[in-house]
Amino acid sequence: MTQAAMQKDRLLFEGADWDFSTLQRIHDACEEIAIGELGLDVYPNQIEVITAEQMLDAYSSTGMPLFYRHWSFGKHFAHHEAFYRRGMRDLAYEIVINSSPCISYLMEENTATMQTLVIAHAAFGHNHFFKNNYLFKLWTDAEGILDYLDFAKGYIARCEERYGETAVERTLDAAHALMSHGVHRYAGKTRLDLRQEEKRLQERRAHEEQMFNDLWRTVPAGRKRDAADVDFERRRAALGLPQDNLLYFLEKSSPRLQPWQREILRIVRHVAQYFHPQRQTKVMNEGTATYVHYQIMNRLHDRGQISDGNYFEFLKSHTNVVFQPTYDDRRFSGFNPYAIGFAMMQDIERIVTDPTDEDREWFPDIAGRGDPMQVLRGIWADYRDESFISQFLSPHLIRKWRLFQLYDDPQISEGILVSAIHDERGYKRVRRQLAREYDIGWTDPRIDIVDVDLAGDRRLLLQHRAPNDWVLEDSETKQVLQHLADLWGYDVMLQEIDGAEKVVKEHSAHPREILHKGDLFS
Amino acid sequence: MHIIDRRLNPRGKSLENRQRFLRRAKDAVQQAVRRSLQSRSIRDVLDGGEVSLPIGGMGEPSFRRAEGGITDHVLPGNRAFVEGDIIPRPPGQGAGRPKEAGQGDGEDGFRFVLTREEFLSVFLDDLELPELAKRRLSETEEMSPVRAGYSISGSPSNLSIDRTTRLAMMRRIALKRPKPAEIEVLQRQIEESEDEETRLALTAELKSLTDRIRRIPYVDPLDVRYRRFDNEPKPVAKAVMFCLMDVSGSMSEHMKDLAKRFYLLLYLFLSQRYEKVEIVFIRHTEKAEEVDEDTFFYGQATGGTLVSSALAAMRNIIAARFDPTEWNIYAAQASDGDNSYRDEGPAGHLLKHEILPLCQYFAYIEVDEEGGDSSISNSPLWRLYEGIRSGSATLAMRKVCRKNEIFPVFHDLFQKRSTQTKAVP
Numbered sequence: 001m002t003q004a005a006m007q008k009d010r011l012l013f014e015g016a017d018w019d020f021s022t023l024q025r026i027h028d029a030c031e032e033i034a035i036g037e038l039g040l041d042v043y044p045n046q047i048e049v050i051t052a053e054q055m056l057d058a059y060s061s062t063g064m065p066l067f068y069r070h071w072s073f074g075k076h077f078a079h080h081e082a083f084y085r086r087g088m089r090d091l092a093y094e095i096v097i098n099s100s101p102c103i104s105y106l107m108e109e110n111t112a113t114m115q116t117l118v119i120a121h122a123a124f125g126h127n128h129f130f131k132n133n134y135l136f137k138l139w140t141d142a143e144g145i146l147d148y149l150d151f152a153k154g155y156i157a158r159c160e161e162r163y164g165e166t167a168v169e170r171t172l173d174a175a176h177a178l179m180s181h182g183v184h185r186y187a188g189k190t191r192l193d194l195r196q197e198e199k200r201l202q203e204r205r206a207h208e209e210q211m212f213n214d215l216w217r218t219v220p221a222g223r224k225r226d227a228a229d230v231d232f233e234r235r236r237a238a239l240g241l242p243q244d245n246l247l248y249f250l251e252k253s254s255p256r257l258q259p260w261q262r263e264i265l266r267i268v269r270h271v272a273q274y275f276h277p278q279r280q281t282k283v284m285n286e287g288t289a290t291y292v293h294y295q296i297m298n299r300l301h302d303r304g305q306i307s308d309g310n311y312f313e314f315l316k317s318h319t320n321v322v323f324q325p326t327y328d329d330r331r332f333s334g335f336n337p338y339a340i341g342f343a344m345m346q347d348i349e350r351i352v353t354d355p356t357d358e359d360r361e362w363f364p365d366i367a368g369r370g371d372p373m374q375v376l377r378g379i380w381a382d383y384r385d386e387s388f389i390s391q392f393l394s395p396h397l398i399r400k401w402r403l404f405q406l407y408d409d410p411q412i413s414e415g416i417l418v419s420a421i422h423d424e425r426g427y428k429r430v431r432r433q434l435a436r437e438y439d440i441g442w443t444d445p446r447i448d449i450v451d452v453d454l455a456g457d458r459r460l461l462l463q464h465r466a467p468n469d470w471v472l473e474d475s476e477t478k479q480v481l482q483h484l485a486d487l488w489g490y491d492v493m494l495q496e497i498d499g500a501e502k503v504v505k506e507h508s509a510h511p512r513e514i515l516h517k518g519d520l521f522s
Numbered sequence: 523m524h525i526i527d528r529r530l531n532p533r534g535k536s537l538e539n540r541q542r543f544l545r546r547a548k549d550a551v552q553q554a555v556r557r558s559l560q561s562r563s564i565r566d567v568l569d570g571g572e573v574s575l576p577i578g579g580m581g582e583p584s585f586r587r588a589e590g591g592i593t594d595h596v597l598p599g600n601r602a603f604v605e606g607d608i609i610p611r612p613p614g615q616g617a618g619r620p621k622e623a624g625q626g627d628g629e630d631g632f633r634f635v636l637t638r639e640e641f642l643s644v645f646l647d648d649l650e651l652p653e654l655a656k657r658r659l660s661e662t663e664e665m666s667p668v669r670a671g672y673s674i675s676g677s678p679s680n681l682s683i684d685r686t687t688r689l690a691m692m693r694r695i696a697l698k699r700p701k702p703a704e705i706e707v708l709q710r711q712i713e714e715s716e717d718e719e720t721r722l723a724l725t726a727e728l729k730s731l732t733d734r735i736r737r738i739p740y741v742d743p744l745d746v747r748y749r750r751f752d753n754e755p756k757p758v759a760k761a762v763m764f765c766l767m768d769v770s771g772s773m774s775e776h777m778k779d780l781a782k783r784f785y786l787l788l789y790l791f792l793s794q795r796y797e798k799v800e801i802v803f804i805r806h807t808e809k810a811e812e813v814d815e816d817t818f819f820y821g822q823a824t825g826g827t828l829v830s831s832a833l834a835a836m837r838n839i840i841a842a843r844f845d846p847t848e849w850n851i852y853a854a855q856a857s858d859g860d861n862s863y864r865d866e867g868p869a870g871h872l873l874k875h876e877i878l879p880l881c882q883y884f885a886y887i888e889v890d891e892e893g894g895d896s897s898i899s900n901s902p903l904w905r906l907y908e909g910i911r912s913g914s915a916t917l918a919m920r921k922v923c924r925k926n927e928i929f930p931v932f933h934d935l936f937q938k939r940s941t942q943t944k945a946v947p
Contacts, residue, residue: 024523024525027523043526045812046523049526049527049528050529051529057535069538070542071539071545071580074538074541077540151657176582178584235943324703325599326599328601401602402598404596406594408592408593408595409592410591410592416611418605419594421604423605426605434596444585445585449568468591468592469590469591470590472588473588476583476584478582479583480585489933
């Protein structure tokens with residue numbers, strides 16, 4: 001065989017065309033590199049080839065292959081479709097679902113190079129991240145999600161049959177409005193079973209008896225606590241307040257909801273919880289996937305499995321994906337998670353393999369460790385965006401991107417203050433602030449249910465912590481509160497509290513009795 | 523690894539969601555559809571297409587922060603700033619962080635593509651032919667099959683399997699047909715039994731059971747049931763719409779466009795809503811002719827004006843093809859209002875004594891130049907019809923000068939009314 005023929009033989013594909021055996025070959029070649037060389041650990045892959053219209057379908061139901069019916073998904077579909085039809089927006093090349101098997105949708109229009117890129121990106125990059133990142137491990141159940149969605153879809157359809165589409169739609173509308181506040185932000189303590197509870201009580205008493213010391217009686221007691229205070233404490237304990245998971249609270253404690261309505265709240269809550277890790281790991285997730293596809297594509301090219309021409313095609317779309325315009329560019333619309341994620345991964349690779357003195361000082365743990373994949377795999381498993389950036393954004397990268405921080409206080413009439421730039425004094429501040437912008441605990445409004453007037457009119461009291469004068473948007477808040485009141489069935493009130501514990505604003509809403517029709521007399 | 527080809531899956535997975543959304547946004551869609559009519563050419567109206575929808579009313583609210591407050595922000599691409607610089611806020615913008623491009627995208631409205639059917643059904647939603655079916659119902663009634671229980675005879679395609687098997691099971695239980703399992707047990711007992719005597723007894727029992735099974739069939743012809751359908755007569759009202767259009771030389775292009783738009787709406791409305799409506803197109807100059815719809819909408823013709831010619835043609839066609847005792851007769855006439863003086867008498871006579879008594883509803887649309895006043899008219903034809911109208915409620919008159927008045931007028935003429943109120947012009 002001539003050398004040219006041998007080279008040709010090694011290629012995975014030629015030109016832009018592909019068929020299913022090509023896909024299989026591409027997948028196997030990627031797998032060999034991903035598992036063998038990069039040491040990734042992935043769920044089994046399922047690759048589905050879809051059309052543009054099916055991609056639009058998937059877009060509008062949050063990317064999931066099956067979902068319950070609701071008008072808002074139709075709205076999103078219409079919205080995406082209109083943009084797509086007028087050529088204003090391209091569709092994504094792929095969608096990948098955190099499930100086991102891990103489903104990646106590939107568009108039929110993609111060229112063979114794009115399919116390779118997408119398989120490397122989604123079926124190995126995202127897939128590894130889903131399987132190994134601690135947030136996904138903690139909060140999502142990849143094996144169970146599709147079955148659960150199937151159940152949810154069926155359950156809601158049955159509810160529609162039995163209780164009417166309008167009633168179900170209203171419940172879903174209300175639940176969707178509260179969806180952003182329907183997640184557990186912290187892993188709760190596990191429920192103790194009663195037998196253990198009794199044992200703990202006995203142990204505690206035994207301990208008290210052992211430690212009994214009559215002297216304590218002579219110590220002066222503090223001020224007796226008010227009866228109202230005690231009531232308040234007891235009420236809070238009984239209802240599990242304060243509670244930041246509004247949907248959970250309503251599901252468990254709302255006095256007037258029907259069982260099916262509670263189940264619907266639960267479904268919406270579970271869906272929100274399932275997507276919660278994704279919201280916290282945009283940069284890392286895309287950074288990981290982009291880094292992985294970059295590695296795989298380069299290695300495929302090095303091995304001669306992708307021709308030079310196709311490699312250039314890949315480089316072109318890769319550069320488009322990781323393009324970050326500067327703040328004064330017309331195209332600027334915030335940070336591109338692909339760009340910042342990929343840049344940080346590459347920067348970590350540099351620190352691990354070829355550190356400068358500065359890197360050694362800033363990252364003593366990883367600088368010069370020599371094996372970038374091992375370090376990166378550890379990082380991918382143990383961090384989310386906020387902690388990732390606050391740990392690993394290096395001065396080198398801050399300088400390279402020329403990051404700077406603006407401080408905008410409406411009280412300063414002269415203008416906006418440049419509070420930090422890419423210099424020695426600024427690195428830490430810029431890094432802290434950027435990390436904060438990816439902390440959804442900081443960027444999302446923090447709203448807690450704090451009290452219920454059990455003795456009186458059952459009014460629900462919520463508080464919004466509004467430091468830095470970050471009050472809520474007025475009209476939308478009213479609408480959401482209205483939904484909340486409908487679900488609760490009695491009045492609700494939301495106080496906005498500023499940094500100095502002062503109530504700066506109050507919103508309230510009456511229930512509309514649309515979710516509880518007739519149940520007063522039943 | 524699996525590869526699955528989903529491209530052949532049934533389409534329209536989100537159709538249901540889309541319909542729900544449309545239902546919810548009905549009012550907004552309706553307004554948008556009507557607005558979009560004004561800016562379209564006649565042919566495009568038929569094709570459905572994009573309408574622009576305001577997004578309000580279909581909002582999905584969530585707790586969000588308002589703009590303002592003290593904010594910190596990291597941006598890339600610093601060129602000239604050093605720490606401590608103060609950048610003046612851009613003029614015209616209050617305090618707050620710089621607006622990011624691409625934010626608020628699609629917040630204030632979005633374009634929405636309707637299919638032709640969706641477009642038309644929204645568009646014609648609350649229209650109907652006035653006074654339809656007041657006349658005698660058509661002699662030839664249409665039959666439609668209606669479910670009417672079960673029968674013991676019928677065609678195999680109507681076999682009701684669940685009813686048949688239910689009856690068969692009832693009969694089998696009632697007649698104590700032995701189950702296959704019982705026989706199996708018995709057979710096993712026979713095989714296992716050592717004792718000759720018991721075996722004989724068991725064999726006899728087995729024989730009686732198998733005989734019984736043979737006697738009592740699993741499904742008997744007695745059990746078979748068929749779904750029964752009754753033919754129920756459905757009253758059908760027959761209706762015919764006459765479209766009379768003036769195409770004489772005095773009609774300017776603008777007027778013809780208005781008239782054609784009106785007829786197009788009428789045509790769409792009738793063909794979408796009523797399967798049984800005949801449409802007769804008559805165009806006239808000084809002589810009238812019946813034409814097909816293509817010629818009517820897109821043909822070129824010109825000449826003088828004799829309105830009576832069109833009315834006479836309509837009368838003749840009614841006499842020849844549409845018996846007024848059977849047919850609901852409607853007419854819509856569009857003209858610029860010019861008519862020759864010598865024609866006034868014949869036209870008035872024809873309309874008053876021969877046409878109007880036969881008609882359920884006669885709509886007259888007068889078209890005028892763009893700058894005209896659509897509230898008053900002084901044309902010969904208008905004055906003539908005004909005189910006739912006082913005596914009859916079936917004649918409605920409107921004047922249209924601008925494209926955007928077409929739909930309101932059309933809607934006004936054909937909107938649903940309660941049966942009591944007459945079509946007051």
